Amino acid sequence: MISFLQNTIWVKWMTRKLAIFVEGQTEQIFTKKLVSEIAGKKNVAFEESKFHGQKLINITLTKNEGDGEPSSFVLIVDCGRDEHVKSVILEQRQSLIDNGYEFVIGLRDLHPYSREEYADLEMGMRTRVPTNGLPIEFVIAIMEVEAWFIQEWNHYEKIDKGLTNQKITCGAGFNPESDNAENVLLPSDTLNKVYQLVGKCYKKKKVKVERTVEALDYENLYEHVRVLLPQLNQFISHIDNFV
Secondary structure: OOOOOOOOHHHHOOOEEEEEEEOOHHHHHHHHHHHHHHHOOEEEEEEEEEEEOOEEEEEEEEEOOOEEEEEEEEEEEEOOOOOHHHHHHHHHHHHHHHOOOOEEEEEEEOOOOOHHHHHHHHHHHHOOOOOOOOOEEEEEEOOOOHHHHHHOHHHHHHHOOOOOHHHHHHHHOOOOOOOOHHHOOOHHHHHHHHHHOOOOOOOOOHHHHHHHHHHOOHHHHHHHHHHHOHHHHHHHHHHHHHO
């Protein structure tokens, strides 16, 4: 089992620890930014790790811009593939308990499964997951976490002033302010199609994901978008309960 940086000066004395296991780099980048925004002035330390070759490899150890020394610690693990999220959590469960983690969230996309398979996948994620000693919750984004991005209508003009709601609706066939992103088959493709209207693109590459994640209006996500997307609301609620 992996011991999560228990020799690090920030971590040893922290009383509150949350672990979030995600399917890939996109989710890791977004999750760190979302937690930081929700935490606000509450200082939080982050470890970003990646599951590779049956090992967890530390990527970075940082803290947000809150006041004072961090009292809470959030571990965000990129599991590399959606089907690894549950298995990595179960493999690391005892280590997490031993190191004082109080809550675990697993985040993955529904894709490549269909909407009709959501209930079966959700049940499968919860099956044979021990509940004693460490609460574990799973969130399945329909169809991809990019659905949360395309629904956030305020960010488009930060990407390009030409991305008005009218242009997006006419050019991409999706109205962010009135359509439901959970009905989009491949949200990442739709996001790319929208950006291409002004000669830009969206790819699951770090620089492209970071551009979108930084452009998102987190107040809008928190106050309005989550009302339209139950899984985003669930994810935000879990983070809210911790911070």
